[in-house]
Amino acid sequence: MSATITDVARAAGVSPSTVSRALGGGPVNDATRATIVRVAEELGYRPNRAARELITGRTGTIGLLVPDLGNPYFSEIIKGASSRARAGALPIFVSDTDEDVAREREAIASLRATTDGLLLVSPRGSDEELAALAAGGPTVVVNREVPGLPAVISDAASGIAQALQHLGALGHTRVAYVTGPHGSWSDHRRREGLASATGLGIEIVHVPAATPTFHSGVLAADLVLTTGATAVIAFNDLIAIGVLDRLAARGVRVPHDLSVVGHDDIAMASMCSPHLTTIAVPKERMGSMAADMLLRTLDRRGASDDRDPSVLLPSTLIVRDSTGEVKA
Amino acid sequence: MSATITDVARAAGVSPSTVSRALGGGPVNDATRATIVRVAEELGYRPNRAARELITGRTGTIGLLVPDLGNPYFSEIIKGASSRARAGALPIFVSDTDEDVAREREAIASLRATTDGLLLVSPRGSDEELAALAAGGPTVVVNREVPGLPAVISDAASGIAQALQHLGALGHTRVAYVTGPHGSWSDHRRREGLASATGLGIEIVHVPAATPTFHSGVLAADLVLTTGATAVIAFNDLIAIGVLDRLAARGVRVPHDLSVVGHDDIAMASMCSPHLTTIAVPKERMGSMAADMLLRTLDRRGASDDRDPSVLLPSTLIVRDSTGEVKA
DNA sequence: ACACACATTGCAAACGATGCCAACATGGCC
């Protein structure tokens, strides 16, 4: 079908090995290389990925695994990662696990076989399991810390602290936290952030949410109202928007009667009504940085084996219209 | 590293070719096959994709191209396609074009080289260009019709008709349509739908939007108010939600003062305030059906060359809270 | 008992690119 390296070699009057070297950066006479490059261009030569992979053992692709492709939070991470991967001319496999641990395990195994490295976003498996699976090849984790693996995470404690300070300044003294899914690493971190933000004179009361979704938020809203809290911080924006929706239905005015703070700053946060005050995390940057770390790891494969340090990206509170002074 | 076909052959006391046939469904003695299968399992044998691809010329993967990975509308199509692909055990490459024609061209070319078939969602290129690019291999188009290519589309005319009937029944006689991006095939179809829905006594006035985004909707809202229309149909939900947002800011009540209808029924449509009446299209089903058509094409490659017929999926109007009776 | 069909298996040649090694030419140096 398309031109092979042999075709180019013949057309340029050299051997296939020379073409390989010329195109691959080996030692070749400048004039020869120029000719070969020109001829290759004319013939529209594209190296056959499979043949190259077979001999080098590298696939030239990376894999990205997220819990849910439909979740806008992950979409932005994907965008970041795929633009970085494109810059490195690496195709990227994207797959989702439907938030399921078994599917995650399976997906990691299958991606492993077809890629040189993996980006695991918000993985659900246990530390041990992930460490074992990650041993199969270069891996970078996003939104999670796994001992021994490089990670890209956001500074949850700082984000939470900013939110509490903001609420404190508005006079709130009793704040509800709507949790994330059970066992979620991110949720754990945010609870720690809440616990460590003492000295503000704010009391925290927890309200459970089973899933990080709009519907869980709707459910949680009624629970929040029974706690006597004057403000609520939600595990993520989707939950916060669910809370907002239910509050509106019940005639509770936001922020007049209750202040609401989300987390992540997905696009929807500035589209809902009222516009959501939220703790923004640099999603796209996390994706691109994770991809970047992975690519660098691949480049120096076998060279210095110093671990990539984990990266902590800043969270920033974005104040919009869903938070306000507490009314007496 | 991992076991090769030769390892299995040696362990089973047969030749590699026999192993290949046993695992690949060729004519092999039942007892022999049983042994080979068992041994392969024990050794954890996984055929090397690259080697197979090299000889068969098939990559065993498919590609999916969308204009924007962050757009929730496309997310759902991706989910549908990838779940179908997973059922066929085919990994799927996902890439986006940033709504850019040049990038689209480039992405198609590069995906072509690494996949057996392509799913093009809402491609922006011209018919001629797409037909040319599609000639490179099996292709299924979603949300667009390109002469000579199998396609999966939704019944825009019916959706629009349902919306107009609904609005007509509520007493509206002057309806604004906020358009999609210039040159968009979907937009064209929706305009045709509007034009052909005569006999309802409804006058249509067009309001331009440059991009299918929230911000365009915000912009369009003010324009809509100058037209004297009592209802507005937006090219998609994102625009409709932008309209909603701007109307709220200007104190225009929905649906009391103005009715708003979206298109697509993305998840956000039932999360915004008021909940959006919208023309739902079966996004996930479109994705899975498109993937299914592509897989079937790949299976009978070279066999009967009858073209896959295009598929038209029904649109249904979902009435929520953003539409109501026209007030005198 | 012989020929022939058929089932089962092994052999060897690919597929396209890479990279080791040897071959060759050239120029500088003693």
Next chain:
DNA sequence: GGCCATGTTGGCATCGTTTGCAATGTGTGT
């Protein structure tokens, strides 16, 4: 003028799998 270092190049084996073809063995019909 001969030797060696250096720069360039071609030859060839190789990666793991599939597949056409030939070889072997078994059973059947006459």
